[in-house]
Amino acid sequence: MRFKRGVAVTAIALTSVLSVVGCAKDSASSNNSSGGQNGAAGCQTVDKPPAASGQASTSEVATDVDASSLKVGLAFDIGGRGDASFNDSAAAGLDEAIAQLGVKKENTKELTATDQESEDSKQTRLRQLAREGHNPVISVGFAYSEATKVIAGEFPNTQFAVVDGFVEGAPENVTFLGFAEHEGSFLVGVIAALESESCTIGFVGGVNVPLIQKFQAGFEQGVKAVAPDATVNSRYITEAGDLTGFTDAPKGQVTAKGLIDQGADVVYHAAGASGKGVFAAAHEAGIKAIGVDSDQYNQPTVAEYKDVIISSMLKRVDVAVFDYIAAVAAGDLANLPQVFDLKVNGIGYSTSGDMLSDETVDWVEAYKQQIINGEITVSDTPTTS
Structure with a gap:
């Protein structure tokens, strides 16, 4: 399996035409349109920023690897797959790894947190995945930080990741996937x-x-x-x-x-x-x-x-999960971005629906x-x- 997740590297050329959009422009340019369609007034926008040029970088993670031997465990935050938000984005990253990196669906397992659960419950969920041979084990949400620290210490040969995780003194087999x-x-x-x-x-x-x-x-x-x-x-x-x-x-x-x-x-x-x-x-x-x-x-x-x-x-949790799985398959976690930000396409915005x-x-x-x-x-x- 070979796949390359890239980021478009382009110089941006933007139009310079100033027009009224939403909040009113300054009075010199808005005599006939002092606001939106309801005629709201009193809120002015700055001048349109000049066209900016530059390049977006890409992460250095190798994504042309074969991950078919991996058993991937995914521990969702509350809401799980189907929340139309954070968890679904993580699920999309796993789905992409199945489609593009050769991860076998039958070798994956997903477990979901419940409302107001204890640290013991989180640890039990992660321990179950590790004991069943899943490697890596990916936790979705900062609430898993402490539990992952504990369970990673019990399973030093298993790789763990926590989306949005942070905790002092975590073992070396824990990777925190953070975002801007x-x-x-x-x-x-x-x-x-x-x-x-x-x-x-x-x-x-x-x-x-x-x-x-x-x-x-x-x-x-x-x-x-x-x-x-x-x-x-x-x-x-x-x-x-x-x-x-x-x-x-x-x-x-x-x-x-x-x-x-x-x-x-x-x-x-x-x-x-x-x-x-x-x-x-x-x-x-x-x-x-x-x-x-x-x-x-x-x-x-x-x-x-x-x-x-x-x-x-x-918030491209899908990109982070996909890149992390690829890095584990390649045996090279060092090149994962320290933070998934705009520079590595880890953050963005949608324009769906025009x-x-x-x-x-x-x-x-x-x-x-x-x-x-x-x-x-x-x-x-x-x-x-």
């Missing part, structure tokens, strides 16, 4: 600012933890980069310690409705399966929504709300290249609580 979520969230913040008519924008986080705060931070910065006077209101479904914020669609709907009642006409969520409720609230109110992790416009479990999903922040204008995409691409070039540094810490 704030960079991708900046890009969809640009989209939100350009697509908003009221210039009031909402963010719904699943659980108030540092990982999800990265999404909030980048999103708020992206909105403000384009529309400094825009209002961004952020809310969390649950506080740290209560992970049901990732699996409670009704609470997601209530949380999003609260933001809509405050005037938000674009809402971005980083709430896992609870995002279905965010989409439901947006659909009911007739406003726009932005998904997360997977391309949610194309996810069947939220298909009834696809008419409001204008984009999704793509919901975004060419003008909006041009703006986003300009900002994207500036981040890749190091001209913009995106914060991973919110400036608001």
Whole structure:
């Protein structure tokens, strides 16, 4: 099996035509259109950024390997395969490894976490996969960090990975797969600012933890980069310690409705399966929504709300899982990216459904290249609580 996952390496040539998009441009250019279709006024955007040139790099992971001898174990976070978000993206990476690297489906096993489970339960799940000979064992979600540290110590000849994992003193057979979520969230913040008519924008986080705060931070910065006077209101479904914020669609709907009642006409969520409720609230109110992790416009479990999903922040867990499996098969984990960011196509945004204008995409691409070039540094810490 031979497959090469690449990133397009292109110089970006963008149009220079300035036009009114969503929030009003400055008064000199908006006499006939002081806002969106509802005529909202008072929120101005900066000048369109200049066309940026540069190159995206690629990871150095060898993806032309034969992984047919691997038995891959995948431990999902709560929600599991079918959450239309984080877990589904991980599942897509395994599916791609089956299709392109020769991993045999019958040699894979998937197990899923339950709400509010103990550390013992996580350890039992990982221990089961390792005892059954699965190698590597991939855990999806930061909640597996401590459990993986323990079980990896029991099975030193098994390779373990944790998506979003972090813990001090982990054994050498543990790889943490981290992402620059704030960079991708900046890009969809640009989209939100350009697509908003009221210039009031909402963010719904699943659980108030540092990982999800990265999404909030980048999103708020992206909105403000384009529309400094825009209002961004952020809310969390649950506080740290209560992970049901990732699996409670009704609470997601209530949380999003609260933001809509405050005037938000674009809402971005980083709430896992609870995002279905965010989409439901947006659909009911007739406003726009932005998904997360997977391309949610194309996810069947939220298909009834696809008419409001204008984009999704793509956290390419599929790329990280695929690259990790390839690296294990090649016996070379050293060349995995330290962080899956915009430079290695580990983060992005979707344009499915043609919901975004060419003008909006041009703006986003300009900002994207500036981040890749190091001209913009995106914060991973919110400036608001």
